Amino acid sequence: MKYLRPSVTVDIVVFTVIDNDLKVLLVERGDEPFAQTWALPGGYLNVSEKPDQDETLEEAAYRELAEECFGFPDDQHPSGDGPIAAPRLDRVYLEQLYTFGTPGRDPRGRVITVAYYALVPEEVLPPIMPGSDTIATRWFSVEHEIPPLAFDHADILAKAVERVRGKMNYASIAFNLVPSSFTKTELRNVHVAVQGKAYDSRNFARRFDRMVLDGVISKVPGFRATGGKRAELFRFNRG
Amino acid sequence: MKYLRPSVTVDIVVFTVIDNDLKVLLVERGDEPFAQTWALPGGYLNVSEKPDQDETLEEAAYRELAEECFGFPDDQHPSGDGPIAAPRLDRVYLEQLYTFGTPGRDPRGRVITVAYYALVPEEVLPPIMPGSDTIATRWFSVEHEIPPLAFDHADILAKAVERVRGKMNYASIAFNLVPSSFTKTELRNVHVAVQGKAYDSRNFARRFDRMVLDGVISKVPGFRATGGKRAELFRFNRG
DNA sequence: AGAATAGTGTCTATCAGACACTATGCA
DNA sequence: TGCATAGTGTCTGATAGACACTATTCT
Numbered sequence: 247m248k249y250l251r252p253s254v255t256v257d258i259v260v261f262t263v264i265d266n267d268l269k270v271l272l273v274e275r276g277d278e279p280f281a282q283t284w285a286l287p288g289g290y291l292n293v294s295e296k297p298d299q300d301e302t303l304e305e306a307a308y309r310e311l312a313e314e315c316f317g318f319p320d321d322q323h324p325s326g327d328g329p330i331a332a333p334r335l336d337r338v339y340l341e342q343l344y345t346f347g348t349p350g351r352d353p354r355g356r357v358i359t360v361a362y363y364a365l366v367p368e369e370v371l372p373p374i375m376p377g378s379d380t381i382a383t384r385w386f387s388v389e390h391e392i393p394p395l396a397f398d399h400a401d402i403l404a405k406a407v408e409r410v411r412g413k414m415n416y417a418s419i420a421f422n423l424v425p426s427s428f429t430k431t432e433l434r435n436v437h438v439a440v441q442g443k444a445y446d447s448r449n450f451a452r453r454f455d456r457m458v459l460d461g462v463i464s465k466v467p468g469f470r471a472t473g474g475k476r477a478e479l480f481r482f483n484r485g
Numbered sequence: 486m487k488y489l490r491p492s493v494t495v496d497i498v499v500f501t502v503i504d505n506d507l508k509v510l511l512v513e514r515g516d517e518p519f520a521q522t523w524a525l526p527g528g529y530l531n532v533s534e535k536p537d538q539d540e541t542l543e544e545a546a547y548r549e550l551a552e553e554c555f556g557f558p559d560d561q562h563p564s565g566d567g568p569i570a571a572p573r574l575d576r577v578y579l580e581q582l583y584t585f586g587t588p589g590r591d592p593r594g595r596v597i598t599v600a601y602y603a604l605v606p607e608e609v610l611p612p613i614m615p616g617s618d619t620i621a622t623r624w625f626s627v628e629h630e631i632p633p634l635a636f637d638h639a640d641i642l643a644k645a646v647e648r649v650r651g652k653m654n655y656a657s658i659a660f661n662l663v664p665s666s667f668t669k670t671e672l673r674n675v676h677v678a679v680q681g682k683a684y685d686s687r688n689f690a691r692r693f694d695r696m697v698l699d700g701v702i703s704k705v706p707g708f709r710a711t712g713g714k715r716a717e718l719f720r721f722n723r724g
Numbered sequence: 725a726g727a728a729t730a731g732t733g734t735c736t737a738t739c740a741g742a743c744a745c746t747a748t749g750c751a
Numbered sequence: 752t753g754c755a756t757a758g759t760g761t762c763t764g765a766t767a768g769a770c771a772c773t774a775t776t777c778t
Contacts, residue, residue, distance in 0.1 A: 249492065249529040249530075249531075249532065250532040250533065250534070251490035251491065251492055251493065251532065252490065252493050252530065252532050253488065253490055254490065254491050254493065254586075254597055290488040291488075291491065291586075291597075292488075293488065293489040293490065293491050293595045294489065295489070298588075300588035300589075300595060301588070302586065302587050302588065303584065303586040303587075303597070342583060342584065344581060345542065345581065345584045345599050347493075347530075347541065347542040347599070348541050348542075349537075349539035349540070349541065350539075356532045356539060358493055358530075358542070358597070358599070360584050360586070360597070429730085430730080430731085431729080431730075446768075446769075446770080447730085447731080447732090448731085448732065448733075448734095448769095448770085448771090449767065449768065449769085451731070451732070452766085452767085453766090453767090456766095471776090471777090472728075472729055472730080472776090472777095473727080473728045473729060473776090473777075473778095474727075474728035474729030474730070474775070474776060474777070475728080475729050475730045475731080475774070475775040475776050475777090476729090476730080476775075476776065476777095477729080477730060477731090478730085478731090668757085669757080669758080670756080670757070670758095685740095685741075685742075685743080686757085686758080686759090687742095687743085687744090687758085687759065687760075687761095688740065688741065688742085690758070690759070691739085691740085692739090692740090695739095710749090710750085711749090711750095711755080711756055711757080712749090712750075712751095712754080712755045712756060713748075713749060713750070713754070713755035713756030713757070714747070714748040714749050714750090714755080714756050714757045714758080715748080715749065715750095715756090715757080716756080716757060716758090717757085717758090725778100726777105726778090727776105727777085727778085728775100728776085728777085728778100729774100729775085729776085729777100730773100730774075730775075730776095731772105731773085731774070731775090732771105732772085732773080732774095733770105733771100733772100734769105734770090735768105735769090735770090736767100736768085736769085737766100737767085737768085737769105738765105738766085738767085738768100739764100739765085739766085739767105740763100740764090740765085740766105741762105741763085741764085741765100742761105742762090742763085742764105743760105743761090743762090744759105744760100745758105745759085745760100746757100746758085746759080747756100747757075747758075747759095748755100748756085748757075748758095749754105749755090749756090749757095750753105750754085750755085750756105751752105751753095751754085751755105
């Protein structure tokens with residue numbers, strides 16, 4: 247028996263923290279369906295006749311991320327280091343989120359989408375982000391300014407927010423939303439932005455100090471100039 | 486531009502606990518590739534020309550579960566209550582696990598599989614489990630007797646075990662591996678079987694009593710006869 | 725000097741882990 | 752009566768939440 251095949255796409259929920267506020271990257275669709283509607287960046291999975299030209303789901307996610315978020319040209323993939331000093335994808339945390347495939351979620355036919363989420367520090371973002379096949383690309387406050395979204399992208403976004411909020415409590419993912427050298431307050435503000443609620447500075451310092459004790463975080467020379475007392479700098483030790 | 490479409494399948498990691506041992510359901514493949522090799526139950530997602538005949542990913546998972554685990558005939562879906570008193574799928578916990586799509590994972594071509602895992606109490610299992618298009622179906626001890634598996638099913642199984650182990654610590658999923666009336670020791674043995682390590686009876690009792698206090702568990706009349714002192718019975722309050 | 729931000733200590737409640745004996749029912 | 756299993760209490764260490772003041776730097 248022969249089976250009909252659905253289309254498979256990859257969508258990405260890209261998060262960053264700007265001005266102590268959790269933001270998500272949205273693109274305005276140029277084509278039907280949902281033309282002129284905001285949507286998550288994404289696109290079709292590349293499937294080739296020759297298996298060695300196929301891409302993995304994760305590679306597709308990185309490709310979409312590079313195109314939509316960093317504005318890479320199509321032939322300048324993160325795997326091959328291009329000649330231009332491009333924003334570094336190794337500063338990006340990428341994780342598969344969930345697969346959405348309800349019939350009818352795309353009016354064009356049966357489309358299964360494998361959703362990923364990414365955490366990107368503001369530090370590595372390009373000042374402007376030209377989309378490849380889209381009209382506009384912009385950061386939106388997750389808390390305050392999410393517009394109506396195409397397809398079932400509101401569900402995908404909700405699931406991604408839930409995942410990041412939960413995972414930040416037990417995994418070392420907050421470091422992907424902070425500069426490579428960061429202050430205690432900066433890291434705390436990431437938690438505040440993601441969870442959407444205050445985090446007592448003394449209680450956070452206790453947790454922070456424990457991570458320093460455990461070698462997860464190390465002090466680094468220098469200070470961050472702020473309006474008042476200078477803040478000490480730290481870095482995250484991968485592994 | 487037109488895109489090639491991959492095939493989409495749904496695979497299920499079905500767990501149960503028998504004789505205080507975590508078991509997984511495997512089927513012996515009848516067809517190439519990997520004929521005569523053990524594999525996770527699964528099959529192609531039904532995609533129709535008419536959208537109203539399409540099935541969701543979860544429905545496909547339930548369908549495979551019914552066919553491979555309970556031996557339902559194809560036209561006796563859980564949605565429509567068949568005339569025969571069939572094992573109840575409402576006793577089954579089903580959750581999406583992860584989507585696997587590495588090129589080359591299936592030698593026939595590009596196949597994306599959406600993996601689910603299921604927890605089924607031994608109580609509702611049929612004595613024998615005739616597979617529909619497979620030679621043999623059998624429960625294997627996760628700890629002691631996993632044979633070489635087809636495709637990347639060993640990876641899928643490993644991820645499912647990891648998920649269940651982690652989730653059992655904070656979510657109410659152990660109740661899906663125990664009879665509808667259960668004793669304190671039976672529930673503890675489920676934790677022991679899943680985690681693969683001892684759980685002090687007094688420490689578990691403390692946790693158990695808290696759940697009774699919180700109304701998650703209720704005492705129920707009657708006792709379970711064991712070799713020694715009779716054990717009190719409890720039930721889980723959904724919600 | 726004043727404004728702004730960094731940095732710090734204690735108390736309490738909850739929870740997990742380690743540890744061993746008594747109570748009851750059945751054969 | 753003896754065997755098998757159920758059921759129970761305490762101490763300690765780790766951690767989170769609630770709570771406010773002092774230290775430093777810059778203007």
